Amino acid sequence: MKIMGAAHRFTPNDDINTDYIISGRYKFKIDDMNELARHVMEDIDPGFAGNVKKGDIIVAGKNFGCGSSREQAPRALKAAGVSMILAKSFARIFYRSAYNIGLPLIECDTDWIGQGDVISADLDTGIVVNVMTGEKASAKPVPKTMQILLEDGGLVPHLIKHGGFSLQ
Amino acid sequence: MSMGQTIAEKILSNHAGKDCHAGDMVIASVDFCMSQDGTSTIMIRELETLGFVRPKTKHGMAMVIDHNSPCPSVDVAKMHKTIRDFSKAKSVPLFDVGEGVCHQVVPEKGKVHPGDLVVGADSHTCTYGALNACATGLGSADVAAAAFTGSLWFKVPESYSFCVEGELSDRVGAKDLVLQIIGSMTADGATYKSIEMRGRGIDSLSMDGRFTVANMAVEMGAKFCPFGFDKTTGDWLASRGIASTNWVTSDDDARFEKHFCADASDVVPKVAKPHRVDNVVDASDLRGTEIHQAFLGTCTNGRLSDLTAAADLMKGRHVKQGVRMIVAPASRTVLIEAMDRGVISQLLKSGASIVAPGCGPCVGTHAGVPSDGENVISTANRNFKGRMGNNKDVSIYLASPQTVAASSLTGQITDPREI
Numbered sequence: 001m002k003i004m005g006a007a008h009r010f011t012p013n014d015d016i017n018t019d020y021i022i023s024g025r026y027k028f029k030i031d032d033m034n035e036l037a038r039h040v041m042e043d044i045d046p047g048f049a050g051n052v053k054k055g056d057i058i059v060a061g062k063n064f065g066c067g068s069s070r071e072q073a074p075r076a077l078k079a080a081g082v083s084m085i086l087a088k089s090f091a092r093i094f095y096r097s098a099y100n101i102g103l104p105l106i107e108c109d110t111d112w113i114g115q116g117d118v119i120s121a122d123l124d125t126g127i128v129v130n131v132m133t134g135e136k137a138s139a140k141p142v143p144k145t146m147q148i149l150l151e152d153g154g155l156v157p158h159l160i161k162h163g164g165f166s167l168q
Numbered sequence: 169m170s171m172g173q174t175i176a177e178k179i180l181s182n183h184a185g186k187d188c189h190a191g192d193m194v195i196a197s198v199d200f201c202m203s204q205d206g207t208s209t210i211m212i213r214e215l216e217t218l219g220f221v222r223p224k225t226k227h228g229m230a231m232v233i234d235h236n237s238p239c240p241s242v243d244v245a246k247m248h249k250t251i252r253d254f255s256k257a258k259s260v261p262l263f264d265v266g267e268g269v270c271h272q273v274v275p276e277k278g279k280v281h282p283g284d285l286v287v288g289a290d291s292h293t294c295t296y297g298a299l300n301a302c303a304t305g306l307g308s309a310d311v312a313a314a315a316f317t318g319s320l321w322f323k324v325p326e327s328y329s330f331c332v333e334g335e336l337s338d339r340v341g342a343k344d345l346v347l348q349i350i351g352s353m354t355a356d357g358a359t360y361k362s363i364e365m366r367g368r369g370i371d372s373l374s375m376d377g378r379f380t381v382a383n384m385a386v387e388m389g390a391k392f393c394p395f396g397f398d399k400t401t402g403d404w405l406a407s408r409g410i411a412s413t414n415w416v417t418s419d420d421d422a423r424f425e426k427h428f429c430a431d432a433s434d435v436v437p438k439v440a441k442p443h444r445v446d447n448v449v450d451a452s453d454l455r456g457t458e459i460h461q462a463f464l465g466t467c468t469n470g471r472l473s474d475l476t477a478a479a480d481l482m483k484g485r486h487v488k489q490g491v492r493m494i495v496a497p498a499s500r501t502v503l504i505e506a507m508d509r510g511v512i513s514q515l516l517k518s519g520a521s522i523v524a525p526g527c528g529p530c531v532g533t534h535a536g537v538p539s540d541g542e543n544v545i546s547t548a549n550r551n552f553k554g555r556m557g558n559n560k561d562v563s564i565y566l567a568s569p570q571t572v573a574a575s576s577l578t579g580q581i582t583d584p585r586e587i
Contacts, residue, residue: 015444019552023559024531028206028236029243043554049338063356066389067550069291071210073309092360092391093291097307145193145321156214159317165195165240168319 001150003084003104004120004131007113010044016060017067019093020044028071036072037080039043054081059086059113062103065094074098086110086122086128086139099146100155108139123147172326172419173272174359175394177304183285183319190326190423197466198314200227204270206235206531207289207308210249210527214312224318227279228263232270237526237585239265256511268499268525271383272465276408276501282397283414287314287525289307292467293428294385297393298378300401300415300532304391324492325362325391326425327418332369334433341477341568341583342377343469343547345436346371346384349430351448359389361425364418366396369432376473381469384549387445423583437583439545440566443553451571454581459565460542462487462576464494465528466519469547469569474498475506478573479514481584487519488579494536495500495520496528 010016026039030083041048058064058077064087065073073096077085085098086106098105106121112135113119121128124147126139142150145167152158159165171189173181181188183196201223203211211296223229233311236244254504255262263273271292280286282300287293289311296303307316314320336345351359360489363376363385363399373381378395395401397415405412419485436450459506464470466480475497487493495515503525523529529536530548535558538544544556544564567575570584577587 015551017550019550019555020382024206024533024555025554025557028531028533029247031209043559063359063389066355066554067552069289069293069305069307070206071289071309074307075210079360089359091356093305093307096310099306116552119339146284155216155313159313161253164317165319165321166210167193167195 001123001124004118005083006057007050007115007117007119008052009059009115010041017064018065018070018073018160020068021065021071021073022070022076023035027070033075033079036076039137040076040080049080052080052082055083056081057119058082058085060112061110062089064090066091071097071101074101077168078103078154086113086121088120092108099149102154103151104150106139108137112137125150150163172297172372172421172423174362174418174422174424175416176302176325176327176365176392179283179285180282180322180324182509186323190324192324194322194324195319196285196289196322196371197319198225200275200279200286201225201288201311201314202234202270203231203246203289203308203311205233205251208251210308211289211312212250212311218312220258221257223315225315225458227552228261229315230263230274230281231255232263232267232273233265234269234526235429235531236533237265238497238524246269261585264522265274266500268502269467269470269527271501272471272498275299276499278408278410281410281414282401282412283319283416283418285309291386292383294390294393295383295467297382297385298375298395300395300397300498302394305386310510315544325360327362328358328426328428329424330363330365330428331367332365333367333371334431335372336432336435339570340435340437342373342569343568344438345435346381346382346490347440347448347566348435350384350388350446353388355446356389359471360387360503361390362392362394363390364394370395371398374473375400379471380468387549407586414446437568437571437579437585439571439581440551442551442563442565444567445550451567451581452583457581458543459491459575459580461494461536461538461544461546462572463494463529463536463548464569465498466530466548467498469500472496472502472505474547475511475515478569479511481573481587482518483514484579485518485577487576489577492575493520493576494523494529497525499525529554530554538554538562544571547572548582
């Protein structure tokens with residue numbers, strides 16, 4: 001599977017927590033992900049929700065998605081149009097939840113990617129390319145478990161399709 | 169000859185029905201799962217899609233309304249109604265308004281036993297590690313899958329051994345110890361790992377102190393934070409009528425990826441500065457930092473010994489004019505015990521205000537949202553920008569109950585040993 005999109009970067013670059021992705025001010029009172037999507041990243045980049053376009057990608061440093069278990073974080077990003085997140089590393093709960101809801105994450109060096117760069121990632125080979133400059137990097141391979149979940153459209157569709165876990 | 173196992177490897181092996189070691193992928197049976205009011209509605213939607221009838225987890229499941237409790241708005245009321253309706257329709261136990269914070273209520277009600285594997289749709293589910301369990305926070309879909317199938321996939325984590333020697337000095341709390349640990353480990357220093365806490369400094373902690381330490385393991389990225397089982401654990405469970413037969417211990421030849429050591433007697437009052445939990449300094453370094461609100465409570469530090477430590481320090485003194493001191497007991501049981509022992513009366517006489525058992529103002533939904541530009545000192549576990557509901561120059565400092573109480577008296581961040 002190949003995914004391509006324009007990169008959005010943030011300050012801070014590292015340890016972007018789920019409170020920053022979607023604040024408790026909103027996530028506790030709004031149940032509709034499309035509405036929540038209007039507030040993603042608000043506390044660190046108030047303009048992001050208005051600028052992000054369908055298919056865009058997020059690029060960050062280490063430990064993206066740390067903090068709370070709120071699944072609204074990956075869900076609201078997906079609803080906002082984000083098609084993939086590239087980071088040096090991800091926090092554990094966010095990592096599982098993103099694949100559970102069908103949002104692919106790629107772990108690779110990201111220092112070479114700039115705001116607005118158009119990046120293509122091949123989830124099978126792990127090759128990440130800046131399509132404007134041709135610059136390349138290789139990502140950590142996406143574990144088979146995650147590839148299966150992604151292909152099935154997420155965890156709940158996976159369980160329905162197979163009548164239980166079929167991840168090996 | 170089989171290789172020695174850590175607590176995480178043993179508990180996952182027991183639940184997967186086969187011997188496993190770090191790096192293995194297993195499908196393991198889950199003993200219990202929980203969710204709170206911020207995560208339940210998504211879980212309920214997923215369960216309805218799956219055609220859920222009743223939980224297949226060994227000891228069932230529970231939902232807790234604690235993050236917005238009592239309800240602050242019409243929007244939240246709709247979500248609470250969804251949770252109550254589901255609870256009634258599927259006979260899923262619900263701990264409603266006033267019962268307390270999920271991570272105090274769930275263990276108090278006997279839902280967690282030594283040796284258990286527990287998952288929760290709340291990141292601080294790792295708190296139950298204090299009871300010699302493997303417990304971890306997950307998203308709502310994972311918890312729905314656990315409730316629906318009775319099991320879940322896990323990658324068996326590598327383990328870190330964390331040995332704490334010595335004992336904490338007077339007016340230094342378990343919170344100071346764990347803040348010091350997080351400061352040295354950093355926010356992702358234990359990502360995906362199981363941290364086994366051990367040593368005399370850990371054994372000498374009360375259960376309340378152990379819950380405080382295990383609670384914050386996720387602030388360094390950890391998956392599990394299992395403690396050993398001892399008399400303190402057994403007595404705490406027995407006094408609540410909870411059995412403890414399946415406790416586990418790591419083998420002498422278990423493989424730990426890393427070993428860490430600390431001496432509790434060296435620990436001094438600590439503060440995590442805005443806006444990172446690993447931004448830790450000595451409380452005395454922040455002398456002169458004005459505070460406007462002090463908050464005592466949460467799943468980290470809202471337990472009886474936390475309230476008692478604050479009340480003892482505040483006895484005969486009064487909260488500084490201009491400071492709001494807010495107290496949220498961790499549960500109804502904690503509140504009743506604190507009332508019976510005169511702790512609540514002492515806090516009120518010193519100028520504190522008491523809000524309903526629950527999360528209080530920790531997550532910014534109600535019960536103490538700070539004004540623009542204010543500083544808050546809090547016993548909570550997170551100080552991210554905007555966390556308490558206001559992102560306009562609000563600074564949150566995390567500290568122990570003793571430091572929060574001391575600071576409420578002086579109006580500035582204060583080392584409690586100076587009171």
